[in-house]
Amino acid sequence: MEDTTKDSKSASGTVAVSKVVEDEEKKLSNKELKELKKKEKAAKRAARKEASGISIEQQEQMTEKKKQKAAATAAAAGTTGATATASNLKKQLNQTRIKGDKKVPHLFGHLETREQRNASSPTISHVVHPAILSLTLKYSxxxxxxxxxxxxxxxxxxxxxxxxxVTPxxxxxxxHLTGLLSHQIxxxxxxxxxxxxxxxxxxxxxxxxxHVSIDTSExxxxxILCQKIDDFIKEKIELSDRLIVENASKHVVSGSxxxxxxxxxVLEELFEYCFVEQGKKFNLIIVDSRPLFEGKKLLRNLINKELGETSDYNGIPITKSHISVQYVLLNSLSSTLLEDVDCxxxxxxxxxxxxxLFARVGTALIAMMCHRRNIxxxxxxxxxxxxDKVQLDSVTNNELADPEDLITNNNSMQPPEKKSFALEQFLNQTAGTGKGASQVSDTEEKDAPLKNWKNISGLNVLNIMYDLTPPEYINKVVTEVGSxxxxxxxxxxxxxxST
Known part of the structure; x- marks a missing residue:
């Protein structure tokens, strides 16, 4: 009986101790538990090695040799240990990304801002080719x-x-070249x-x-790779654009x-092809929008384009001989302007x-307005x-540009210096200078109307680059394989x- 009671007491004591240990483990956080288990595994591994005759000093030497070997392998690959692989590079980029701007609406919070992209650039710039650095600056x-x-x-x-x-x-x-290109990308x-x-x-x-064979010399x-890149540019871009222009020119009629x-x-090449090689005369309306004003580039190129010596209009810009161009902004596109449009x-x-259709923001608006008028x-x-991606809206995947581009007055957005009397009166009244004032002060003119917009708590400025046009608003897609x-x-x- 005494032995039985002693066994029961010892068992109850063991249960009590295990409960105390469990309670202490519950109090620890998940991170602390992981570290505790990692230390236990390391201690068990060291004990097994020590039992097999390997001392602790020898174990430390082996670990140091492994680290040196890994660093040497990374150096031979042309990178440091932290950027040896593309996966490590992506981890590094994720660590350097800053938190989203509070002024970005929550609906578009999953999209990267320019600040978030630029925050990661100094981290990997040491493994990037100088030509890639220059190209990235031109893109941004x-x-x-x-x-x-x-x-x-x-x-x-x-x-x-x-x-x-140079292959290491x-x-x-x-x-190795595939991994190097991943860093550049x-x-x-x-x-x-x-x-x-x-x-x-x-x-x-x-x-x-x-597909490059191992037996091929460097x-x-x-x-071979440089020649394939040249062929790709010629086939997929230059020849494709030529075929698209020939197919699309059938839809352009003289006088339209x-x-x-x-x-x-490709559209610039189309308009040039229609009047240079086909001699068609037509009216062109170029619609443009802020902040990039890309339509100005098309307008400038058409104005500077002159017909060759073989033409009767030698040295005369095409805008005076074949094309009548009208330039308007997107907010000025009225129903009266669309009544004369044929295509x-x-x-x-x-x-x-x-x-x-995924295109520059404003494209969907024009397509819907023209579809309603049967254009x-x-x-x-x-x-x-x-x-091969599927997208139902322009929120899921898009590009966020700098909102300051919409706020600040760049050189291309400056209003003309000579203002009408009505505009001067409106500016005077807005500035609160009274009837007697004839002009607004220079400092007030230079200041943007939303200069301190970030300090306004309820105001968010969004500058998205693209929008999505549903297929029911598009009649045809002209490609190199046809319309x-x-x-x-x-x-x-x-x-x-398949090709």
């Missing part, structure tokens, strides 16, 4: 705008990166997000690099009125697989811009992938 400052222009410049810079590339010892070009994203055409070209280039492999929005390289040509940033809307788009309805986009995507 809008010196290069447009999906085709950005794609062409990116491929040309990649050619330069490949020419300057004990490495193959097919595997990650830095390129810090300027502006990649366009759909750029993403398609990057996937194609990485696939071509993986000089020969670099020559054409409306376009912003600037598109609308729109550029494209991307065509999604559900037939929706045909045509989109000119290369197959390299086609995406097709938007519902045929998946067919072209399937053919594009």
């Amino acid at each position: 400052s809008y010196s290069i705008v447009g999906s085709v222009a950005r794609l062409t410049n990116m491929l040309l810079v990649f050619k330069q990166v490949i020419r300057d590339y 010892q004990n490495m193959t070009l097919a595997r 990650e830095y390129l994203k810090s300027g502006r997000p990649l366009s759909v055409s750029m993403g398609n070209a990057i996937r194609w280039l990485k696939q071509e690099i993986s 000089a020969k492999a670099k020559e 009125t054409i409306l376009t929005y912003g600037h598109s390289q 609308v040509f729109l550029g494209a940033h991307a065509m999604l697989s559900n037939g929706r 045909p809307v045509l989109t000119c788009c290369e197959s390299i811009k086609f995406s 097709l309805p938007p519902s045929s986009v998946p067919v072209i995507l399937r053919e594009y992938k």
Whole structure:
């Protein structure tokens, strides 16, 4: 009986101790529990090694040798230990990203701002080619705008990166060059997000690099890749644009009125082809919007374009001989202006697989207004811009530009110095200077109306770059394979992938 009572007391004591231990573990946080378990595993591992005859000093020496070997491998790959792989690079970028701006509406809070992208750029700049640094700066400052222009410049810079590339010892070009390009692409994203055409070209280039044989010499492999990039630019951009222009020119009739929005390289080539090679005379309405004013580039190029020596209009700008151009802003596009329009040509940033057009913000507004008035809307788009993604709105995936671009008065947005009497009276009344004043002070004119908008708690300024146009507002999509309805986009995507 005494033994039984002793056993029961010891058992109850053990249960009590285990409960105390469990209560202490419950009080610890998850992070502390993980560290405790990690220390227990390390102690058990060290005890097993010590039991097998390996002292603690020898274990520390082995650990140090492993670290030195990993650092040497990373240095041979041309990077530091922290940026040895693309996955480590992405972790580094995520750590350097700053929190979202409180002035961005919650609906668009998942989109990266320019500050968030720029915060990661100094972290990886030491592994980036100088040509990529220069190109990223041009992207972020809008010196290069447009999906085709950005794609062409990116491929040309990649050619330069490949020419300057040297394969490290004990490495193959097919595997190491792909990782090096990943670093360049990650830095390129810090300027502006990649366009759909750029993403398609990057996937194609990485696939071509993986097909390079191990037996091929480095000089020969670099020559082959540079030649393939040249062929890609010629086939997918230059020849495709030529075919699109020939197909779209059938819809332009002499004496008609054409409306376009912003600037598109293929549309500029289309208008030039119609009057230079076909001799068509038509009216052109260029609709533009803030803050980039891309329509001014199209207008400037058309004004500076002169017909060649073979023409009867030698040395005369085409805007005086063949095209009558009218330039308006998007907020000035009224119903009276649309009554005379016969056809609308729109550029494209991307065509999604559900037939929706992803283009510069304001495109959907024009397409819907013209559709209501039974004006045909045509989109000119290369197959390299086609995406297999599905998007139902312009909120899920978009690009946030700097809101200050909408607030500040840049040089291109300055009002004319000579103002009408009515405008001067309005400015005087707004400034509160009274009847006797004839002009507003210079400081008040220079100050933007929303200069201190960030200090206004209830005001958010959003500068999104793209919008989404439903397929029912688009009559045809003109591609290098012909003029097709938007519902045929998946067919072209399937053919594009098969080739």
